Amino acid sequence: MKYIKLISIALILTILTAYLCNNQLFKILIYKKPTTQTFKDFPIRKTAASKQPIHFPQSPKNLKNLDTLKVDYKDQGSIPFSEYFDKGKLLAFIVIRDDSIVYQKYKGGFQESTISNTFSVGKTIISILLGKALEDGYIKTINQKITDFIPELKEKENFKNISIKNLLEMKSGFRFKRTGDGILSDLFSDEAKFYYSDDLKRDLANVIPDTVNGTKWHYSNVDVLLLTWVIERASKKYVSDYFGEEIWEKIGAQYPCSWGVDKIGGLENSPSSFQCTAIDLAKVGRLYLMKGKRDTVSIVPEKWINESLLVSPSNKNNTAKGWQKATHQNYWWIPQDSAKEGDYYADGLRGQRLYINPKTNTIIVQLAEAGYGGFPYRKISHYFSGF
Numbered sequence: 001m002k003y004i005k006l007i008s009i010a011l012i013l014t015i016l017t018a019y020l021c022n023n024q025l026f027k028i029l030i031y032k033k034p035t036t037q038t039f040k041d042f043p044i045r046k047t048a049a050s051k052q053p054i055h056f057p058q059s060p061k062n063l064k065n066l067d068t069l070k071v072d073y074k075d076q077g078s079i080p081f082s083e084y085f086d087k088g089k090l091l092a093f094i095v096i097r098d099d100s101i102v103y104q105k106y107k108g109g110f111q112e113s114t115i116s117n118t119f120s121v122g123k124t125i126i127s128i129l130l131g132k133a134l135e136d137g138y139i140k141t142i143n144q145k146i147t148d149f150i151p152e153l154k155e156k157e158n159f160k161n162i163s164i165k166n167l168l169e170m171k172s173g174f175r176f177k178r179t180g181d182g183i184l185s186d187l188f189s190d191e192a193k194f195y196y197s198d199d200l201k202r203d204l205a206n207v208i209p210d211t212v213n214g215t216k217w218h219y220s221n222v223d224v225l226l227l228t229w230v231i232e233r234a235s236k237k238y239v240s241d242y243f244g245e246e247i248w249e250k251i252g253a254q255y256p257c258s259w260g261v262d263k264i265g266g267l268e269n270s271p272s273s274f275q276c277t278a279i280d281l282a283k284v285g286r287l288y289l290m291k292g293k294r295d296t297v298s299i300v301p302e303k304w305i306n307e308s309l310l311v312s313p314s315n316k317n318n319t320a321k322g323w324q325k326a327t328h329q330n331y332w333w334i335p336q337d338s339a340k341e342g343d344y345y346a347d348g349l350r351g352q353r354l355y356i357n358p359k360t361n362t363i364i365v366q367l368a369e370a371g372y373g374g375f376p377y378r379k380i381s382h383y384f385s386g387f
Contacts, residue, residue, distance in 0.1 A: 034195065036091065036116040036350065036369060039275050044258040045268065047244035054252030054283060054294075059100040066095070066103045069383055071376035081376070088351055089370035091116065092278040095384060096363040099286075102384050108369065113255055115275050116367045119348030122259075122274030123224045125284070127331035129231060129239065130168065131292075131304030132246050138234035142168060146226060149233040158209050164230060166213050167223040168330055169315065173213035176220035194221050195272050200262040201229065217315065217328065224271035224331070232267065239268045250299045251287050253280040272349070278365045284346075285356045285363035308332055309344055324375060343378055353377070360385035 067082035085093060091110040095103040110116070133139045139149075142165040146153065153159040158174070166172050177190045197203050207222055228239050235242045240259040248257060257280065260273025268274075287293075288309075292300035308330035315329050316336070324335035326345075334344045343357040351368030355377040362381035 034117070034119075034272075034349075036352075036367065039117050039258070039260050039273055042273075043261045043264055043266070044273075044275070045238060045240040045261050046256050046258045047240050047248050049256050050249045050251070050253045052249075052252055053254040054286075055254065056096055056099060056101045056279070056282070059097070059102045066380065066383070069380065071374060071379060073374045081380075084374065084376065088368050088374075090351070090366060090368045092365065092367040094278050094282055094363075094365045095380060096282050096286075097381075097384050098361050110278075110367065112279055113277060115255065115258065115277055116352070117260075117273060117275050117348075118281060118346075118352045118354075118367075119272050119350065121281070121346045121348040121352050121354055122270045122272060123331040124346035124354070125243065125274050126224055126228055126231070126239070126270045127168070127308060128247060128284070128287075128300055129243050130164075130227065131300050131308070133231050133234055133242075134304065135301045136235070136246075139164065139230070146230050149230045153205065156205065158207070162213055162226070164227065167227040167230070169214075170217050170220055170223045170328065171214050172220065172223045172226065173209045173211040173215070173218075174207045174220065174222045175210040176207075176218060176222045178219070191221060194225065195269065197262050197269075200225055200267040200269065204229065219328070221271040225267070225269070228268055228270040239270065247284075247287075247299065250294060250297070251280075251283040252294065253283055255280055278367050281354050282363050282365045285354050285365070289356050289358060289361070289363060309334060309342075311336070324378075341378065343381070345377065355381075357381040 067080060069081045070078040071081050071084050073079050073084050073087060079087070085105065085107070089108070091106065091108045092114070093103070093105050094101060106112070130139070134142070143163055146162050146164060146167065147159055162172055175190065194200065194203060204222065204225055211218070231242070232239050253276070255277045257274065257276035259268040259270065259275070261268055287299060288305055291302045292298055292305050309332065311327050311329050311334050315327055324337060326333040326335050332344050333347050335341070341357065341359050343355065343359070345353055345355040347353055350370060351366060353364070353366040355364040356362070357378065360381040362385065364377045364380060
């Protein structure tokens with residue numbers, strides 16, 4: 001009992017010290033692992049809905065009942081999708097085929113208009129915006145050095161040879177310690193530090209390398225944040241404003257989206273705090289399914305989309321995520337066995353997913369509160385397409 005009291009006192013003292021001396025540490029202690037709604041407690045920058053929104057019609061055909069389809073769930077074998085939905089604490093699940101909604105389900109207070117954090121799906125959003133910045137001429141080539149755009153980093157030896165390509169491939173060489181190794185380790189992890197940062201540019205300027213840039217893939221929010229800073233400087237606009245004008249408005253978003261920022265007037269926390277509705281995230285998928293166009297109007301260059309979905313030889317052995325052995329390419333995940341399928345997806349903490357299957361002309365969006373659950377999307381897309 002005495003031991004428990006001592007631990008409690010130590011914890012209270014730690015929180016009090018953090019509050020008085022370190023605002024970041026205090027926020028980490030209080031908020032811990034963020035939920036889909038934690039963003040509401042911090043500064044955000046909003047992007048308006050489109051003036052010409054797209055509305056996906058409900059399919060006139062009452063297609064198959066997805067709830068009864070058996071799908072794989074972790075190591076528990078096949079279970080009905082309705083059970084998969086509950087076990088994974090899903091909040092929204094939408095299947096769109098041939099531009100029509102063939103299935104949708106919400107839970108946990110979510111509905112069509114509910115805005116949710118998509119976490120690392122925000123990384124993919126930045127990749128899309130980079131393609132636009134290249135087309136607009138703000139950035140000439142991904143081989144440019146980031147110090148061309150952020151000259152104040154030239155004074156720091158660690159940044160002299162870093163290219164945009166290094167950031168896009170997550171090969172900056174900068175240290176980034178993720179959470180997942182216990183409470184104390186999580187408390188002082190880089191992932192938590194940057195998520196709760198009150199000055200991202202300050203923290204980015206002080207990152208240190210642990211490998212030679214361009215040599216080793218390492219999943220990192222630092223690379224995406226630096227790329228966000230580059231796009232801001234290159235376009236001379238907040239990334240959220242640039243995205244709103246050139247992407248969100250043009251894809252026909254029905255609802256606003258938002259970006260978490262470190263402070264008022266600060267940098268977007270793009271790799272882990274992009275918020276939108278499930279139905280509008282599907283429109284991001286539609287943009288890629290339609291090769292960068294809305295009807296006949298080009299929004300993002302088709303060339304960029306093709307490059308982003310073709311696994312480069314240097315990336316092929318980076319990862320083997322899941323049974324599909326997905327490789328990270330331009331912040332998209334591409335199954336290595338997808339040569340015939342052509343499917344790909346964006347992925348976020350707690351089970352946020354945007355899945356696109358060109359073979360079946362299907363877009364699937366999943367928002368969740370608990371975890372990954374499994375990867376039933378390919379099977380579901382074939383279920384509704386009939387093959």
